[in-house]
Amino acid sequence: MAAPIDVAVGILMKANGDVLLAQRPEGKPYAGYWEFPGGKVEPGEAIVDALRREFVEELGVRIGSAEPWCCVEHVYPHAHVRLHFFVCREWEGEPQSLEGQAFSWEGSVGVGPLLPASVPLIGWLERGGAAVTRRR
Numbered sequence: 288m289a290a291p292i293d294v295a296v297g298i299l300m301k302a303n304g305d306v307l308l309a310q311r312p313e314g315k316p317y318a319g320y321w322e323f324p325g326g327k328v329e330p331g332e333a334i335v336d337a338l339r340r341e342f343v344e345e346l347g348v349r350i351g352s353a354e355p356w357c358c359v360e361h362v363y364p365h366a367h368v369r370l371h372f373f374v375c376r377e378w379e380g381e382p383q384s385l386e387g388q389a390f391s392w393e394g395s396v397g398v399g400p401l402l403p404a405s406v407p408l409i410g411w412l413e414r415g416g417a418a419v420t421r422r423r
């Protein structure tokens with residue numbers, strides 16, 4: 288099997304635990320599915336730098352702190368991905384739809400469908416939500 292593609296993914300989390308989801312634009316695999324914002328790490332790029340770059344490119348948001356949370360591998364028909372999830376509680380700027388994508392702040396996630404590899408994350412967030420949101 289081909290080596291996995293590293294993807295940096297950010298869970299932007301408000302103090303009340305709401306998280307930001309975005310809808311994949313037309314023209315990408317799984318268009319219309321919802322995901323946490325992020326994208327592929329470029330060759331030679333640090334994962335956290337890819338995260339910061341993607342948030343500026345997609346949403347016009349500058350991330351402050353980013354805590355590594357978990358890593359999930361998934362094999363899609365179009366790609367084998369390794370998703371590096373970060374929880375981000377501090378950022379500058381209001382999210383804007385710079386790539387024409389819809390986005391939404393969700394408490395217990397009401398949009399869907401979600402990208403298959405990201406579905407378990409919602410359960411983990413809900414179960415660990417208090418711990419995740421109350422840390423610090």
Ligand SMILES: Nc1nc2c([nH]c(=O)n2[C@@H]2O[C@H](COP(=O)(O)OP(=O)(O)OP(=O)(O)O)[C@@H](O)[C@H]2O)c(=O)[nH]1
Binds near residue numbers: 324325363
């Ligand atoms: N951003 C993001 N990607 C995810 C999530 N879950 C998940 O399986 N992925 C997968 O990770 C990969 C991300 O690639 P992408 O196509 O969004 O990356 P990109 O913005 O760099 O795209 P580009 O190649 O068009 O420049 C896709 O294969 C996507 O299916 C998620 O929650 N967020």
